[in-house]
Amino acid sequence: MAEGQKTVLWWGRFDPDYSRNRILRQAFTALGWRLIDFNPVLSAVANWQAILGGLAIPDLVWLPAFRQRDVRAAAKWARARKVPLIFDPLISAYDKQVYERQKFGPGSANAAKLLAWEKSLFAAADKVIADTAGHADFFAQTFDLPSSKIAVIPVSAEESLFTAAPPPENDTLEALFFGSFIGLQAPDVIVEAAKLCGAPVHWTLLGAGPEKSACEAMAAGQNAISFEEYLPYAQLPARIHKADILLGIFGTTDKAARVIPNKVYQSLACGRPVISRQSAAYPEQSDGLIQIPPGNPQALADAMAQLYTNRSELEKRGIAARQYYDQYFSTQKVKDSLSVLLDSLHR
CATH class of the missing domain: 3.40.50.2000 (Glycogen Phosphorylase B;)
Known part of the structure; x- marks a missing residue:
C-alpha cells in the first residue's frame, strides 16, 4: 500500500x-x-x-x-x-x-x-x-x-461497454424497450402505444418479467410488435446500437417519478434518443431525452410518430443524448x- x-x-x-x-x-x-x-x-x-x-x-x-x-x-x-x-x-x-x-x-x-x-x-x-x-x-x-x-x-453507465455509436441504417425505424417487465416500467403502455401509433415503426420489447405474458397477449396479431428474450449484459450495448430509439419507463407511481433507470443511462451513453416519462429526476431538458406524461399510451404514440416524421433529426438527437449523459451522468x-x-x- x-x-x-x-x-x-x-x-x-x-x-x-x-x-x-x-x-x-x-x-x-x-x-x-x-x-x-x-x-x-x-x-x-x-x-x-x-x-x-x-x-x-x-x-x-x-x-x-x-x-x-x-x-x-x-x-x-x-x-x-x-x-x-x-x-x-x-x-x-x-x-x-x-x-x-x-x-x-x-x-x-x-x-x-x-x-x-x-x-x-x-x-x-x-x-x-x-x-x-x-x-x-x-x-x-x-x-x-x-x-x-x-x-x-x-x-x-459502464462506459467501456456502453459507447456512443452512429445511428443504424434500418429500413424500418425500430423502438427498443429492454427491462424486467414490472409495473414501474409500465410495458403495457408501450404495447398500447404501438397499437395506437400510425407511423410505420417496429416496437421491440426485450427481457422477461411478471408482466410479459400479459403484454404478449395484448400484442397478439400486431405485426409491428415483437418480443425478444433476455440478453447477457455484455451483449446489451450492441443490441442498443441496432435500434433507432430507446424506451424508458412509463409508470405512474411516485417512485417512477423519482428514478432514472439503468436503461436510460445506458441508452443515452450509447448515443440513442430516449422517450421516457416526465420526471423531476432529470436535471434539465434535452433533445436527446423526450419526456411525456406517465401512463399515457397516446402521448407515447404521438411522440414516436413525430420522431418518425422528423427521422432526419435522429442523428442530432443521438448526439444530444450522449452530450446530456456526459454533462450530468458520466x-x-x-x-x-x-x-x-x-x-x-x-x-
Whole structure:
C-alpha cells in the first residue's frame, strides 16, 4: 500500500459486479483509495466477526446498494472505532414494500414498523447517498434526515461497454424497450402505444418479467410488435446500437417519478434518443431525452410518430443524448461527486 493511501472498507454481502457497485469502486480507485472487502457470514453479527477476525481499521466504511440488513452491525463496529460510515441504499425497503409492491398498507402497523426500522438505519450512517435529487428529497422527508447528510451520486453507465455509436441504417425505424417487465416500467403502455401509433415503426420489447405474458397477449396479431428474450449484459450495448430509439419507463407511481433507470443511462451513453416519462429526476431538458406524461399510451404514440416524421433529426438527437449523459451522468461526474463527498467528511 502506498504511503498515505486511504482505505475504504466495503462491508456486507454485496455483489461487486453489480453495475452501481462496479462504477463506484472504479471511482474510488481512480481517486487513489485502496478497497478492502468484508463479506460477513451473518449480517446481524458481522461486527463480532470483524472483531474476532482482527479486521484492520480503515479510513471509511462503505455500505453498498440494497444492504440495509448490514447497517446496524457495521455502524456499531465503525462507531466504536470513530470511522465514518456511508450508506448507498439505492432504494428504500419501506418504499418498495408499502408503495411499490403494496405488501403493507401505508397506515398499517407493519408499515409503521418497517418505517421505524429503516429510519433507524439511515440515522446510523454519517452520510446517505441518493441516486437522484428526487430520491434525496424522499429520503429527507420520509426518514427525517437533514439535507446536509445526503449526497447525490448518479448511477451512470459502464462506459467501456456502453459507447456512443452512429445511428443504424434500418429500413424500418425500430423502438427498443429492454427491462424486467414490472409495473414501474409500465410495458403495457408501450404495447398500447404501438397499437395506437400510425407511423410505420417496429416496437421491440426485450427481457422477461411478471408482466410479459400479459403484454404478449395484448400484442397478439400486431405485426409491428415483437418480443425478444433476455440478453447477457455484455451483449446489451450492441443490441442498443441496432435500434433507432430507446424506451424508458412509463409508470405512474411516485417512485417512477423519482428514478432514472439503468436503461436510460445506458441508452443515452450509447448515443440513442430516449422517450421516457416526465420526471423531476432529470436535471434539465434535452433533445436527446423526450419526456411525456406517465401512463399515457397516446402521448407515447404521438411522440414516436413525430420522431418518425422528423427521422432526419435522429442523428442530432443521438448526439444530444450522449452530450446530456456526459454533462450530468458520466463516470467522471460520479468521480467528481464522490470526491466532493469524501472531502466533506474531513471538514
